[in-house]
Amino acid sequence: xxxxxxxTLGDITxxxxxxxxxxxNSSLLGGGxxxxxxxxAGGPDILAECRALRQTTLPDGxxxxxxxxxxxxxxxxxxxxxxxxPVYSTMExxxxxxxxxxxxxxxxxxxxxxxxxxxxxxxxxxxxxxMADAARIAVGxxxxxxxxxxxxxxxxxxxxxxxxFEDALSGA
Ligand code: ADP
Numbered sequence: 001x002x003x004x005x006x007x008t009l010g011d012i013t014x015x016x017x018x019x020x021x022x023x024x025n026s027s028l029l030g031g032g033x034x035x036x037x038x039x040x041a042g043g044p045d046i047l048a049e050c051r052a053l054r055q056t057t058l059p060d061g062x063x064x065x066x067x068x069x070x071x072x073x074x075x076x077x078x079x080x081x082x083x084x085x086p087v088y089s090t091m092e093x094x095x096x097x098x099x100x101x102x103x104x105x106x107x108x109x110x111x112x113x114x115x116x117x118x119x120x121x122x123x124x125x126x127x128x129x130x131m132a133d134a135a136r137i138a139v140g141x142x143x144x145x146x147x148x149x150x151x152x153x154x155x156x157x158x159x160x161x162x163x164x165f166e167d168a169l170s171g172a
Contacts, residue, residue, distance in 0.1 A: 003106075004151045005142060005169060009162045012155040013041035016076040018114035019069070020155075021105050023122045024082040026061035028054060028068075033125040034157070038080060042073035046080055065100035067108045079112055081105045085123030088130070095137055098123055102141040106149055115150045121161050131161055135168040 012020050012034060022038045025031045028050040030039045039046055049070035054061065062068055067083040083101040086094035101122050109117045119142075124134035142152050156162040 003142060003145060003147055003149055005139065006151060006153045007162060007165050007169065008153055008155055009157075009159065010155055011037065011157065012118055012120050013037050013075055015118045015153065015155050017116040017118040017153065018077065019079040019081050019109050019112060019116075020072065020075065020077045020118045021067075021120065021122070022080050022082045023085055023120050023125065023127075024062065026063065026084050028058065028062055028082060031126075034120045038075070042075045042080065045071050045073040050082070064094075065097040065104060067101065067104035069108050069112055077118075079114060081108050081117070083122060085127050085129070088123060088128035095133075098129065098134070098137050099141040102138055103145055106142070106145050106147040106152075109149050110147055115148070116153070117149050117151070118153045118155050120155060120157065121165070124161065131164040132167065135161070135164040139165065139168040 023034050062084050064084045064086045069079045069081050072080045083105045086097040123129035124131050154165050
């Protein structure tokens, strides 16, 4: 069955889902934006697991387009799935990498058995991706993903982001 897509306005750290997705950076050691908010609200257990990943399976960090799970610490979720969006470029089309963030995160969710997953607008903050295009890639990729996840909620931080995702959902 196709995944059901929902939109909500707000802070993803307060959203209850089996898994919430973090727009992390390759170091996995924290950053600004949604990454900083997730580590602040989730507490030190998330960073401890990220550090352990760097010492074992991911010594060079997590490449853009890939995803990995940790505990969600104190957040109202069971897991945080960290994915690294591409930095937006006008010289090079990195859309496939951004689409891969959503596909890889859903593949990790399937491995965990997560049925509800919340995403922020990956790459559309500090990494500079224009919101309308980020929304089109996000919605298009989730819509066509082969996954056992039932519901994906995009938790949008601000009305402009919400409107961009509404337009993408309605095909505008
Ligand atoms: P990136 O580095 O991938 O661009 P950012 O965290 O800078 O990641 O931004 C990604 C998106 O997440 C932006 O639209 C930003 O406004 C949004 N964002 C920031 N904080 C939160 C939050 N607490 N909940 C949901 N979205 C957030």
